[in-house]
Amino acid sequence: MSEPAMPATQHVADADTTAFLSRVRQDLDHSCAVLDGHTLSRLNRIRHTAFDAKTARRRSPLLLPFGGLVTAAVLMFSVLLLNDTPQAPLPQVSLPQISLKGLPAAAEQLEDMDLLSASEEVDFYEELEFYQWLADSAI
Amino acid sequence: MTSATLPIMQPARGDAQARLGYDGEHAAGRRETKALRQQLGLENFLAGVERKAYRMARIATGNQEEALDIVQDAMLKLVEKYADKPESELGPLFFRILQSRIHDWYRRSAVRNRFRSWLGTADDDDEEDALQLVPDPAGKAPEELLALSGSMEALEEALRRLPLRQQQVFLLRAWEGLDVRQTAHAMGCAEGSVKTHYSRALTTLRAKLGDHYL
Numbered sequence: 001m002s003e004p005a006m007p008a009t010q011h012v013a014d015a016d017t018t019a020f021l022s023r024v025r026q027d028l029d030h031s032c033a034v035l036d037g038h039t040l041s042r043l044n045r046i047r048h049t050a051f052d053a054k055t056a057r058r059r060s061p062l063l064l065p066f067g068g069l070v071t072a073a074v075l076m077f078s079v080l081l082l083n084d085t086p087q088a089p090l091p092q093v094s095l096p097q098i099s100l101k102g103l104p105a106a107a108e109q110l111e112d113m114d115l116l117s118a119s120e121e122v123d124f125y126e127e128l129e130f131y132q133w134l135a136d137s138a139i
Numbered sequence: 140m141t142s143a144t145l146p147i148m149q150p151a152r153g154d155a156q157a158r159l160g161y162d163g164e165h166a167a168g169r170r171e172t173k174a175l176r177q178q179l180g181l182e183n184f185l186a187g188v189e190r191k192a193y194r195m196a197r198i199a200t201g202n203q204e205e206a207l208d209i210v211q212d213a214m215l216k217l218v219e220k221y222a223d224k225p226e227s228e229l230g231p232l233f234f235r236i237l238q239s240r241i242h243d244w245y246r247r248s249a250v251r252n253r254f255r256s257w258l259g260t261a262d263d264d265d266e267e268d269a270l271q272l273v274p275d276p277a278g279k280a281p282e283e284l285l286a287l288s289g290s291m292e293a294l295e296e297a298l299r300r301l302p303l304r305q306q307q308v309f310l311l312r313a314w315e316g317l318d319v320r321q322t323a324h325a326m327g328c329a330e331g332s333v334k335t336h337y338s339r340a341l342t343t344l345r346a347k348l349g350d351h352y353l
Contacts, residue, residue, distance in 0.1 A: 017345075020341075020348075021313050025313065028194065031291050043210065046210060047189060049211065050211070051218060
C-alpha cells in the first residue's frame with residue numbers, strides 16, 4: 001500500500017527541484033543581464049584582446065626570417081670584433097733550438113700547435129738531429 | 140571534327156597551368172573564407188558566453204578584477220589553442236579552461252593566505268582575497284539576505300559559501316546546462332564525483348535558501 005505513495009512523493013520532490021533550479025537559472029540570467037556598463041566594456045575589450053593576440057602571433061612567423069638574419073648579422077659582427085681585437089702576447093716558452101735545415105719543406109711549415117698536438121710524433125721530434133745526420137750521410 | 144574539338148578536349152599546357160593557378164587561388168580563397176567563418180563563430184561564441192563566464196568567476200573569487208583576469212586568461216587560451224575546433228566543442232573546452240583558471244586562483248590565494256597567517260602580516264591594500272570571502276559568523280545568512288533584499292544576493296551568497304568544487308559543478312550543470320559527462324570533462328574529475336558534488340550542492344542550496352525562495 002505504501003508503494004504508490006513513493007512515486008508521488010518522488011514526483012513532488014522532482015517538481016520542487018525543477019522549480020528551484022528554474023528560479024536559480026532565472027536569477028543568474030538576470031544577474032548577467034544587469035551587468036554594469038564598465039564591466040561589459042571590459043569584457044568586450046578582453047574579447048578583442050584575445051583575437052588581437054592571436055593575429056599578432058599569426059603574423060610573427062613572417063618576421064622569423066628577419067629575426068634570423070638579424071641574429072646572424074649580430075653573430076658575424078661579434079666574431080669579426082673578436083678577431084680584430086689585438087691578442088695579448090703569448091707567454092714565451094723556452095723550446096729546444098731545433099734546426100730544420102734539410103727537412104722537407106712541408107715539415108718546416110708545421111705550426112707550433114701542430115707540434116704540440118701531434119703527441120704520437122714526439123719521439124720523432126726528439127730524434128730530429130739523428131734523422132738530420134742520417135739524411136746528410138745519405139747524400 | 141576530331142581535330143576541331145581536340146583543343147577543347149585537351150587544353151594546351153599554358154591553359155592547364157592557368158587553370159591550376161586559378162584552382163590554387165580558389166583553394167586559398169576557400170581556406171581564407173573557412174578561417175574567417177571560424178573566427179566569426181568563435182567571436183560569437185565568446186560574445187555569448189562572456190557574461191556567464193564573468194559571473195561564474197566573480198562568484199568564485201568575489202572580486203571583479205580577479206574575475207576579469209580569469210576570463211581574459213580563459214579567452215586567450217581558447218583562441219590560441221582551440222580556435223579551429225567546431226563550435227559544438229567550444230563550450231565544454233572553454234568552461235574547462237575557465238574552471239582550471241578559477242582553481243589555480245583558489246590554490247594561489249590559499250597559499251598566499253597561509254603565508255600571511257604564518258608571517259602575521261596584514262594586508263594593507265583594499266583588495267579582496269579568498270580570506271575575506273570566508274563567511275563572517277556575525278554576517279547575514281542567505282535567509283536573512285533573502286528577506287532583506289533581492290533573491291540574487293541571497294543566491295550568490297549561498298553559492299559563495301559552497302565548497303569550490305560543488306559550486307563549480309552546480310553552476311556548470313544547473314546554469315550552463317552541461318551534462319554529467321561534459322561537466323566531468325570540464326572539471327577534470329570522474330562522473331561519480333560530479334553527481335556527488337551536484338547532489339550535495341543542491342541539497343545545501345535548498346536548505347540555505349529555503350522553500351520561500353520558490
